[in-house]
Amino acid sequence: xxxxxxxxGAVLHAVSSAVLAVTRHLSVREVLQVIVRSAQRLLDxxxxxxxxxxxxxxxxxxxxxxxxxxxxxAIGPMPRQHGMLGAMLRxxxxxxxxxxxxxxxxxxxxxxHPVLKDFLGxxxxxxxxxxxxxxxxxxxxxxxxxxxxxxxxxxxAAHAAIALTNARLYERSxxxxxxxxxxxxxxxxxxxxxxxxxxxxxxxxxxASLVPGDPVRALRELDRVERLAGEALAELRAxxxxxxxxxxxxxxxxxxxxxxxxxxxxxxxxxxSFSSSPSDGETGGESGAETGAETGGEAPGADGGTRALxxxxxxAVLRVAQEALHNAxxxxxxxxxxxxLGREDGRVVLEVSDDGAxxxxxxxxxxxxxxxxxxxxxxxxxxxxxxxSELGAGTVIRMEVPG
Numbered sequence: 001x002x003x004x005x006x007x008x009g010a011v012l013h014a015v016s017s018a019v020l021a022v023t024r025h026l027s028v029r030e031v032l033q034v035i036v037r038s039a040q041r042l043l044d045x046x047x048x049x050x051x052x053x054x055x056x057x058x059x060x061x062x063x064x065x066x067x068x069x070x071x072x073x074a075i076g077p078m079p080r081q082h083g084m085l086g087a088m089l090r091x092x093x094x095x096x097x098x099x100x101x102x103x104x105x106x107x108x109x110x111x112x113h114p115v116l117k118d119f120l121g122x123x124x125x126x127x128x129x130x131x132x133x134x135x136x137x138x139x140x141x142x143x144x145x146x147x148x149x150x151x152x153x154x155x156x157a158a159h160a161a162i163a164l165t166n167a168r169l170y171e172r173s174x175x176x177x178x179x180x181x182x183x184x185x186x187x188x189x190x191x192x193x194x195x196x197x198x199x200x201x202x203x204x205x206x207x208a209s210l211v212p213g214d215p216v217r218a219l220r221e222l223d224r225v226e227r228l229a230g231e232a233l234a235e236l237r238a239x240x241x242x243x244x245x246x247x248x249x250x251x252x253x254x255x256x257x258x259x260x261x262x263x264x265x266x267x268x269x270x271x272x273s274f275s276s277s278p279s280d281g282e283t284g285g286e287s288g289a290e291t292g293a294e295t296g297g298e299a300p301g302a303d304g305g306t307r308a309l310x311x312x313x314x315x316a317v318l319r320v321a322q323e324a325l326h327n328a329x330x331x332x333x334x335x336x337x338x339x340x341l342g343r344e345d346g347r348v349v350l351e352v353s354d355d356g357a358x359x360x361x362x363x364x365x366x367x368x369x370x371x372x373x374x375x376x377x378x379x380x381x382x383x384x385x386x387x388x389s390e391l392g393a394g395t396v397i398r399m400e401v402p403g
Contacts (some may be wrong), residue, residue, distance in 0.1 A: 031163040039156045040065045045136035052132035074112035083107035092130045094122040118144035124160045200228040253314045277342035316377045323370045324352035324397040332356025348403035353396040358389045
């Protein structure tokens with residue numbers, strides 16, 4: 001059906017759906033997918049896509065309709081900023097063509113890429129800045145895309161600009177919230193724990209000086225050391241529990257990880273999956289970004305049941321997983337990333353593995369990969385982190401903690 005003969009009510013409904021998607025609490029990728037799907041349906045196109053460029057000559061986000069997962073697999077990596085896509089990013093102007101293959105800006109497609117003919121693309125603008133592009137191809141009705149189609153797609157591009165701007169504001173607000181939380185944590189640690197530990201140190205020094213001349217009084221001071229140490233430990237645990245992410249309290253470690261992995265799977269071109277195993281050699285959930293053990297606040301147990309974890313251990317495992325997943329999504333260029341949570345020999349085991357580019361572990365300390373931070377988090381709860389990576393052969397990060 002041609003968009004020119006489309007019922008005005010249907011047009012308003014499609015636009016309304018896009019606007020509602022922008023204003024809902026959906027991921028950026030979901031919002032962009034709704035916009036692309038609405039544009040494809042309204043303008044009766046076989047193919048539709050929306051790309052947001054990155055600073056490395058590729059696309060940070062690229063969503064499409066009309067291409068199956070199998071076809072994407074055959075096409076290969078995400079498109080680069082070249083040919084017509086690159087020209088639109090540079091020129092920032094709409095493009096409407098009866099046959100894209102005849103335009104001098106066209107270059108080529110990968111071998112498995114579908115053949116595109118009639119083409120309509122418009123930039124996604126924030127003022128004069130080109131945030132991305134949205135384009136349609138192969139209109140099903142005769143005659144190709146019209147000027148009315150171009151006006152309607154321009155309207156959809158305006159909604160895409162709102163989605164991207166809101167997403168950036170949201171990410172900025174999250175960054176500010178993290179800074180505020182770190183400041184609060186430092187203040188809480190200073191007020192509740194640091195002063196107690198300072199008193200503990202002075203008391204221990206006093207006890208040591210009294211041992212030769214007044215051992216009875218030294219014993220009393222040592223009793224005070226023990227009491228102060230217990231109080232400091234209790235206050236430190238209270239701070240940790242207070243700083244415990246709300247998701248852990250509501251859903252538990254396994255479910256929180258599963259939800260986080262599912263979100264990454266939606267936001268990134270790589271495939272992210274999560275699985276949990278209740279015991280050695282037993283799988284507790286099918287591998288997949290939508291699956292995993294829903295164990296509440298407990299961890300997989302060695303006997304196939306569940307066992308409560310110390311809150312500090314849960315926080316440490318979650319933070320290491322998030323750091324490892326951040327590295328995999330930003331730096332590895334992986335096609336698949338797998339997260340496994342299980343129990344082996346009485347210890348909780350987390351593994352994050354990818355099939356990406358890998359790196360030299362010996363020289364990675366200064367690359368901002370957070371390896372030292374992950375190790376510190378694990379050691380703070382009596383655990384350890386092992387990083388295995390090889391150039392061209394992917395990376396495995398394995399964390400073991402008492403369970």
